[in-house]
Amino acid sequence: MGESVLRFEHVTVAFDGDPAIEDVSFSIDAGESRVILGAAASGKTVILKTALGLLRPDEGRVLLFGKDITVLAEQDLYDLRARAGMLFQESALFDSLTIEENVAYPLENQKLVDVPNEQVRPRVAEALRFVELEHTLDKLPSELSGGMRRRVGIARANVTAPQLVLYDSPTAGLDPITANNIMALIVKERDLRHATTIIVTQRFQDGQIMAKYRYNASGKTLERAGSNGSGAVQGLKFLVMKEGRLVFEGSEEELQQSRDAYISKFVLRH
Amino acid sequence: MLDFLKPPVLTIQEFFQLTGRVILNLPRRPHYFKDIVLQMDIIGVGSLPIVLLTGFFSGVVMALQMSRALQTYGAVSQTGPIVAITLVREMGPVLTAIAAAGRNAAGIASELGSMKVTEQIDAMRALGTDPIQKLVKPRLIATCVMLPCLTAIADFVGMLGGFMIATLLLHLTSAEYWNGAYRALAYDDVVQGLLKPFVYAIVISLVGCFYGLRTRGGTQGVGLATTQAVVVSIVWIFVLNAFITKIFVSI
Structure with a gap:
């Protein structure tokens, strides 16, 4: 178990009184990965922006690299943000x-x-x-x-x-071939640098690539985790967002076995 | 009951919050000199053609209108002083500021608004840059430096326009016109004529940045922000002009 890189504690972010995310709690340790799934407008992007202090929570605490960023001034956040990278939805x-x-x-x-x-x-x-x-x-x-x-x-x-890289819908609006190439790059980046990675997506396949594949540096290709002596992907969890609330946190197997109507429908659909 | 007052009060509060943050950031590093020079080029040099045209024709119209009134009293020789005083005190600063508001407040609001809706402002913050330092401060400094210069140029070409009418149509001599204009201008006229554009520059740049940075939605939001920036800055130019004029008249 490594050092906690990012921790959400009962975080609520509202716009004009309407909560975009509500009472969200999770944490991620160094070297781990999270795949945040959810339908459109379920609050996925808000989580990433809140993680870097681009949005301020109305309630709860966000600890980035162990520091409570909810009490830090904008000027003091830049040093923490320098330790994180983010891919925005439309690249920005x-x-x-x-x-x-x-x-x-x-x-x-x-x-x-x-x-x-x-x-x-x-x-x-x-x-x-x-x-x-x-x-x-x-x-x-x-x-x-x-x-x-x-x-x-x-x-x-x-x-x-x-140390921490956040990807906001990296495959949204792309054809399947390009989307898989993008995911391959993200896996490559994760495995070569051992960066803590959070990816937000609507596509279950993106999560499966993160969970099932590893980058083989010698062969310069992606290969299924566990094959050719490579270990399984460790420390990867799926999170599912529904209407601003975190409704699931667990492994890929647990996600697929879930009997919750929303979650199972979400997984099967993809 | 007074709920209708909340949005405008909130807007004013947010505007002054932005103003406060800009003032606090003025002495802070980094200063982005390259961006300041670039904005001086866009705002100053870019506005030169429109300022030259509006300034020149204001002087022409002023001389033509005044000559009719002055002929009644047989005082056509006073055309030079009247054109000079009117241009330096009022017409030059206000017309230049309105031209600058139409061009630059709109330009600033649409540029920043587009950056906002495409998440470039968030990206800037995520990548270690304060948008106040990188975007607002250079635009404020550039406008504050360039608008008084543009106003001085507009005043001069306006007087040239008046001179053209005075000599060609009213048959005044060059000496009559320029001596009259020079003698008519007092020290406080020049101070007033340069203080006004400095104040309007603060309004134009900050209002443009404010509406650009609070843009919401897509292209429609950018259009709305641009319109609001122009309308609000022009209204404030007229309101502040009345106040500053009142102060100088009282002095």
Whole structure:
């Protein structure tokens, strides 16, 4: 059992009096993974934004890297956020900056990330090579496809090698082949860096890829966990959100065995 | 019973919260000088054509209108002083500010609004940058520096427009016009003429940023934020103009 990286304690976030998430509690330790499933508007994105202090809880506490971020001022949150990376739902790339400038942004702007100027470009190129987009350095985000933008977003979220990485619907709106490629990149990132990973998705298949596959560094491919001597994926749990409430937390087997109408329907549908 | 007052009061409260945060952040690092220079180019140099045109034709119209009234009293030679005083005290600052509000408050609100609805503002915060420092502060500083400069330019080209009418149509000599204009302007006219655009610059930039940063929804929200930014900043320009004028008149 490692150190607790993120902990939600009875967290409620409301907009104009309507709770978007209500009484949500969970925690994740270093090196673990969580897959948060849920229908649209069930509060999944709110959880990720609250985890980084982008949204303030109305009730409860959020502990990020052991610090209660609900009492911290915005200025004090930047040092904690520097230890985390996030892929936003539609990538949220800065549309007036080139791909290189986008990926370099956290290296140049996060105070805790001390990268000498001459190392920024190589680090950016390396991050883009990881997502197989090293040829797009000088392009603008609008010149890339949706899947490519998502991959740039993954590169930007991981370029500082953060301890915690949050992925908000990384496969939403993508064709199945591109979606699987994106998931393969996320698994690769998780297994190579042993980063604590939280992924929010509507697709059960995304969770299954996280649970059943590992990245084989020597073969440079994904392979089923447990095959070729690779161990099973440890510390992965599924969370299911329903109308702002956390209604399930457990392993993939427990999720599939659940008799709850909402959960089982959700799983079977995918 | 007074529930209808809640939204406007909340808006004013949020606006002053933003203003307070910007003021606190003014001396704080980082200062993003590159962004300040870029915004000075967009807001200042970019607004130059519209300011030159509005300034010049204001001077032309002022001279034409005044000449009719002054002819009645046989005082056409006073065209220069009247054009100078009217432009420097009122028309220059207000018309330049309205042109800047239409162009820059709208530009700021739509740019920041688009960034807000595409989560770029959240991404900025997640990636270690305070949007107040990176987006609001450079726009405020750039507008505060450039609007008084633009106003001075508008005043000058307005006087040139008046000069053209005075010499070509009213047959005044160049010396009559410029000496009259120069003698008419007192120190407090110039102070007033430069203080006003400085205050309007604060209004235009902060109102533009405020409505941009509180944009909700999609493209419709961006359109609404842009409209609100322009309307609110223009209304405040007129309200503040009345107050500042009253103060200087009392002095």
